[in-house]
Amino acid sequence: MTKRPPTSSQHAEYDRKPRRPPPYGERKLLEQFPDIPYLKFGKIIGHGNFSHVYEGTYHDKINVAIKVIERGSERMLETEIELLEDLKGAPHIVQLYEVLSEPQTMLVFENVQNIDRDDFYSDLTLESLRFILQCLFKALEAAHERDIVHRDVKLGNILITPDFSNVVLIDWGCGTYISNSMSAKAGSRSCRPPEMLLGYRNYGCKCDIWAMGILILSLLSDGVLPWKARNSNKSLQVMAEYFGGKNLYEITKRLDLEQEDLPFEIGDPKYTLESCFSDDFDDLFDPDLIDLMKCCLNLDLNKRPTASEALKHKFFHDQ
Structure with a gap:
């Protein structure tokens, strides 16, 4: 196995910047559970930048996950709710x-039991990964047919049942309706495709396809993403070492983007994607899976x- 190249954090030291205040204000935590006759709250089962998620019971019989919004953009929340309404009935989508809006906004979701992270990695097989990816592409197919893009497809936004029998794509807070002028800074930077890192705004649904390729790469490499960095320029610099600065430069020309002061060298690739792979996951090194990854990337x-x-x-299909 080829020696792993350095990750982005090993290429350069970063200046430590003072922590900025939260961009969406301080959290507004529940002081007590609201009295809603048909909704019972349980323990906390998750949290994000803008919310906590509680398990609960809906109408005395349905297990649910209750997402309590504690801060954030009202516009983004309204968009997320609208997207979820349009995605009702879509396969493998939460x-x-x-x-509910009192005492603060709460979203009541189906509750899908999620596998423990350690169990996921220890129990993952090629066949279970095939099923997971198939479910996710079906979810994206349904969303894209509705002109909806997720923009943050990653393992942390995927629920997988302990027996690998169901897969659900969650957290549509970065999602939006497809237009020709979408934000180039949506979602996790490490999952953004090169056109978004370059500032292109008419990327359509193909950012989700790139993210699927990144998901496969992260699983085969034990979570090592070489161009995971603190800013887009550094991500592009390292990305050029794998895809070639010449090829990235051609993309800037094709998309009619600014071509001066590019943050990468106009050269050939230095490393292959396979050089990122971890021997711990060699059972997953299937040629067709790697080809699918490269198609997405x-x-x-x-x-x-x-x-x-x-x-x-x-x-x-060829099994």
Whole structure:
């Protein structure tokens, strides 16, 4: 196995910046559970930048997850709710049952039991990964058919039952309706495709396809993403070492983007994606899976497959 190249954090030291105050204000925590006759609150089962999630019981019989919004952008929250309403009934997408507004906004979701992270890695097989990816592409296919893009597809936003029988894509807070002028800074930077890192705003649904390629790469590399960095320029600099600065430069020309002062060298690739792989996961090193990953990680967004096309890939059929 080729020696792993250095990660982005090993390429350069970063200046430590003082922590800024939260961009969406301080959290507004529940002082006590609201008295809602048909909704019972249980223990906390998760939390994010803007919310805590509690387990609960809905109408005395349905197990639910209650997301209590504690801070954030009202506009983004309204968009998330609208997206979830449009995604009702879509396969492998978390289902929203109800929205409550007092004493603060609460979203009542179906509750899907999630596998423990250690168990996930120890029990993951090629067949279970095949099923997980197939479910996710079906979820994205349904979303993209509705002109909805998720923009933050990553393992932390995926629920997988302990027996690997169900997969659900959650957290649509970064999602939006597709337009020709979307934010280039949405979602986790390490999952953003090169066109977003370069500031392109008309990327359509293909950012989700790139993120699926990143998901596969992260699983095969035991979580090592070489271009995970603190800013877009550094991410592009390291990305060029794997895809080639020449090829990245061609993308800037094709998308009519600014070509002066690019943060990467115009050269050939120095490393292969396979050099990131971890021997701990060699049972997953299937040629068709690696081909699917590379199809999703095509620098040219127009050459990445759609979710529907990805589902026709030989990885899902030539078994």
